[in-house]
Amino acid sequence: MGGELRVGQVYRYASGKDPKPAMLDGFPNFHHVTHSTGHKRALLDAFTGHQGHTPEERAAATPLLLFRAVSQNGKPKGHVEFCGVGILERTERLVQWGGREHTTFVNYVYDIALIDLTSEGDAVAWDCIQARRDNAVSDGQALKLAPQAWREWVKHGSSALPRLRRRVARAQVTKVRDQRPEPRSGDAADLELVYRYFDGRKHDFEALAAVVTARVLRGSGRGYVEGWLTRRSGDGGADFVGRLDLGSGLAGTSLVVLGQAKCVKPDTLITAEQIARVVARLRRGWIGVYVTTGAYSEPAQTEMVEDQYPIILINGMSLVSELGSMARDDHGGDLTACIEHVLSSRASTVTNRRPEEILLQ
CATH class of the missing domain: 3.40.1350.10 (Trna Endonuclease; Chain: A, domain 1)
Incomplete structure (x- = not known):
């Protein structure tokens, strides 16, 4: 506990998933920063909490931490960049066609809103994630550690999302x-x-x-x-x-x-x-x-x-x-x-x- 995820920071995502070293190849070790005990929820399960109708239901929702794969030092794999915290707005089940065998398969499409992290300096303290996964910590206690925009969403629901979205033009610009x-x-x-x-x-x-x-x-x-x-x-x-x-x-x-x-x-x-x-x-x-x-x-x-x-x-x-x-x-x-x-x-x-x-x- 005590670490943080910063928007735009690139993390080394090694296949061994060893959380011990803080740095790997000159990058923060993803598995070190995000290491904690407990289980991980599936995205469809998280969607139910994100559609909660009351503050109490939304307080129990699982925060989504979004990353994108990036290439570093000529390596196309093994590094991820933190993009922010998201809220699931919508999901759709559909059938797609493709792949080497050219067959149909079932997939899901998700619409995710990134929330504004300006109050936290574009960073997320890992303490709030660890607290959310700790059964000994109540939803209300964990919520106190969450980013301000997340707390506002829990209080007011989806109607507050237009003013809570992350709006940074540069974040959508690729070098x-x-x-x-x-x-x-x-x-x-x-x-x-x-x-x-x-x-x-x-x-x-x-x-x-x-x-x-x-x-x-x-x-x-x-x-x-x-x-x-x-x-x-x-x-x-x-x-x-x-x-x-x-x-x-x-x-x-x-x-x-x-x-x-x-x-x-x-x-x-x-x-x-x-x-x-x-x-x-x-x-x-x-x-x-x-x-x-x-x-x-x-x-x-x-x-x-x-x-x-x-x-x-x-x-x-x-x-x-x-x-x-x-x-x-x-x-x-x-x-x-x-x-x-x-x-x-x-x-x-x-x-x-x-x-x-x-x-x-």
Whole structure:
């Protein structure tokens, strides 16, 4: 007891899970910081507490500590970054399709609200987590150690979440170095292969970007319908069109997706002005997707977050990650064969139709 988790701090997450050393390879040891006795609850069990109707029920809820995997020193695994404390707002059971065997499987989608930790200096004392798991400590006693925003949520419920959410634009900005593969890595070689393959072949890259966009959006558990590529002349600034379906029946809606694809040298930065030009073409109920072999500048990302641009950014590293997965699934890991298959299957989908026509399909 006595340690803390700080938002943005990277922790070494070693496979041995030894809690004894405080530091590993120059990073705080995740298992040391979070070590405590007691059992761990499943996410579905935690959801029940997060939907409590009374302060007493919410006081018994399990705080969610959220982490994301990050690469460090050329290692893609073994490190996690603390993102904050979350409250489960909604869960949905759905059936997805995919994997090497191309079969259906049941999964869950969760909507989680990150709470504001400003009063605690963007940190969480491990004492409050340990107290929450100690059967000898009452819910009321443990609550006194919780972050202020958590206590406010327990007192007022979900109606208080809009003012308790964590709102920091910079927290949603990815550093340029984290958008690029490690030098001389396999991913770096794959990205260079993609760039050289499509350099000077703008329309072919748009076909690839359209397929990757479909894979990314479907991977989030949403319904996505691929549309068409726009013709070289008169495309109005959009390179491909798709449709994102949310919900179903009277409880559903569809959004037009306008895609922009830019094959540039992997060390190129996409600027705020380039993203803004795409956003300027969006109408109400439309969203944008920008796919590139480069990376997005931090000022561009900050402007996107602060101005709430309805656009999804797919950088070079994400691009080759999706392509690598596709190549492994269907082409024995042969990236070139995967690319050629994509191009041959998309050859007949070029048109100059109006984007809103995708809503009629």
